[in-house]
Structures are given as C-alpha cells and as structure tokens.
Amino acid sequence: MNPRPRHFLFLLASTRRDGNSEQLARRAAAHLPPGTEATWLRLDEHPLPPFVDTRHSTGYGDPDGTARLLAEATLRATDLVIVSPVYWYSLPAAAKLYFDHWSGWMRSPALKLRDQMKGKHLWAVLVDSDQAHEGSAGPVLESLRRTADFMGMSFEGALLGHGSKPGEALQDPGTAGQADAFFRSVLK
Numbered sequence: 001m002n003p004r005p006r007h008f009l010f011l012l013a014s015t016r017r018d019g020n021s022e023q024l025a026r027r028a029a030a031h032l033p034p035g036t037e038a039t040w041l042r043l044d045e046h047p048l049p050p051f052v053d054t055r056h057s058t059g060y061g062d063p064d065g066t067a068r069l070l071a072e073a074t075l076r077a078t079d080l081v082i083v084s085p086v087y088w089y090s091l092p093a094a095a096k097l098y099f100d101h102w103s104g105w106m107r108s109p110a111l112k113l114r115d116q117m118k119g120k121h122l123w124a125v126l127v128d129s130d131q132a133h134e135g136s137a138g139p140v141l142e143s144l145r146r147t148a149d150f151m152g153m154s155f156e157g158a159l160l161g162h163g164s165k166p167g168e169a170l171q172d173p174g175t176a177g178q179a180d181a182f183f184r185s186v187l188k
Contacts, residue, residue: 009077013084013095118152
C-alpha cells in the first residue's frame, strides 16, 4: 500500500512580499522531493472576517467565502507550514486570526477539523529581527507546539532566521544551509 502523497500548504503570514520568512521558506521548499505538491497562500490576500466565539450560543455553521477556501486548503494538506515574521513575540494578526477560526472549523458539522488534522504535520519558518541568542521566537514556537499537540498533529520544528531588511536572513550561510536541509525528513 502506498502512503498518501505529501501535500505542503505554505501559509504566508507576512504583509511584506518576498520578505525574509518567505525567502527562507522558498529556499527550503526547493529541496522537497520531486513531485511533492506545494500550495502557497498569502493570508493578506485571503482576509478572514473577525472571529466571533458562538460556541455557547448559536454554535457554528460551515464556513463560507474566504474561510471555506482556507479551511479546505488546510484539510487537503498533509503538511502545514506557517511562514511568518515574528512580531512582538507573536504571529502577525492574519496568522493568529487564521488559528482563531480553527475554533469554529473544529465545531463545523461538515469539517470536523480536529478529527481531520490528526496525524498531519505542522512546520514553521520564522524570522525575527533579533540576534539568535535573544529567543524572541520562543513564544511563537510554544504556541505552535501546543496547537499541534491539541490537534493531534506532529510538530516538525522550525526553521529560524534572523534579519530585518529583505534578504538578510539568507545572508547567513548557516541559516541558508539549514533551509536546504529543513525538509530532509520528508525524504525518508
């Protein structure tokens, strides 16, 4: 029996096109095995409405519009890659809002997100403007680890870069080398 082919969904959370986190992710993705499907979505091009918690009142229906597009893309993927700068020790608002919507999608009768996410893989490509030893990405990593654990997903780790101006993260040969090897476990 052949395992399900891998399908990576890269969710770009930066409002800066071709910024450091995207450049790092694209470098890493260039080393995915041939034939691996990869979908790239910019969250700022698919804005979600504010999340309203209605679980104790009206409950949730099935998502529509942009929420449906993102939910379906999420469910199609075997591997979800959050590609993001670190803003104030956190994810940008668009990424946080995407995860907030998971609360509704988990309770959608048609989607049952939590059940369908079990066994999938969560990755992160993060860039902060600090020095490596400052650890500003720590809270983001903890949040993503906990999210993966809660959803029954495997947290595969993070590719961390440091830089402010576009291109700075890849100027570090160590970071570039880490990007080249980041998805190596997929090759096994």
